[in-house]
Amino acid sequence: MPKSNHDDSRTKWNLRHAERELATPASEVLQQHAAMLPKQGNALDLACGLGRNAIFLAQQGLECDAIDVSDVALARLKNFADEQNLKINTVCADIEKNGLASKQYDVIVVSYFLYRPLFEAIQKALKPGGLLFYQTFVQAQTEHRTNSKPVNTRFCLKQNELCVAFQNLKIHYYNETPLDPIGDKAPIAMLVASKLASAATD
Numbered sequence: 173m174p175k176s177n178h179d180d181s182r183t184k185w186n187l188r189h190a191e192r193e194l195a196t197p198a199s200e201v202l203q204q205h206a207a208m209l210p211k212q213g214n215a216l217d218l219a220c221g222l223g224r225n226a227i228f229l230a231q232q233g234l235e236c237d238a239i240d241v242s243d244v245a246l247a248r249l250k251n252f253a254d255e256q257n258l259k260i261n262t263v264c265a266d267i268e269k270n271g272l273a274s275k276q277y278d279v280i281v282v283s284y285f286l287y288r289p290l291f292e293a294i295q296k297a298l299k300p301g302g303l304l305f306y307q308t309f310v311q312a313q314t315e316h317r318t319n320s321k322p323v324n325t326r327f328c329l330k331q332n333e334l335c336v337a338f339q340n341l342k343i344h345y346y347n348e349t350p351l352d353p354i355g356d357k358a359p360i361a362m363l364v365a366s367k368l369a370s371a372a373t374d
């Protein structure tokens with residue numbers, strides 16, 4: 173049978189995640205706004221990779237689903253979670269192909285993953301009052317940078333794109349890192365937003 177895009181993507185990420193260090197610090201947007209996290213509840217780390225955000229969320233007392241297409245990353249995360257007694261449920265799924273299950277969460281984290289058709293499903297997957305933390309690369313500024321590797325614009329946000337995409341949520345924090353024409357740090361956007369407590373649950 174011919175290999176699908178799904179197989180190619182899984183192979184690529186499996187190779188990367190076999191080598192990388194586990195339990196690195198959580199994404200900045202989550203660390204900087206950790207005080208907003210509920211003391212209990214459930215959370216989702218979407219496209220979790222080795223699960224640095226899931227680990228952080230579970231360490232704060234939340235039960236966390238960690239979803240990724242890479243079975244290698246999830247096996248490593250599961251071992252670590254079991255060793256550390258952390259409540260992390262790993263789920264191997266292609267979310268670009270299959271979307272999200274109908275479950276709802278108190279907290280959702282998306283870091284360095286962008287698949288725009290999922291924006292609506294992400295909002296639906298928040299419980300009323302639930303919090304979304306999103307952090308990834310921004311495209312517009314990247315185009316002006318001279319001293320960096322080229323970045324595939326399919327994986328980069330437009331300026332303010334997260335604010336527009338999640339305009340139905342209450343935005344607590346939004347920041348895009350400033351233009352850095354000579355640095356080698358790619359610019360990013362960070363969003364913290366919540367679903368109105370009165371919002372319909374679907």
Ligand SMILES: C[S@@+](CC[C@H](N)C(=O)[O-])C[C@H]1O[C@@H](n2cnc3c(N)ncnc32)[C@H](O)[C@@H]1O
Pocket residue numbers: 181185199218219220221222223224239240241242245265266267268269282283284285
């Ligand atoms: C740049 S990594 C980010 C990992 C993690 N969120 C972090 O910040 O450390 C992108 C992740 O998206 C996952 N991914 C890519 N396409 C996917 C898909 N279609 N379904 C599920 N996960 C996917 C990859 O396996 C990889 O772990």
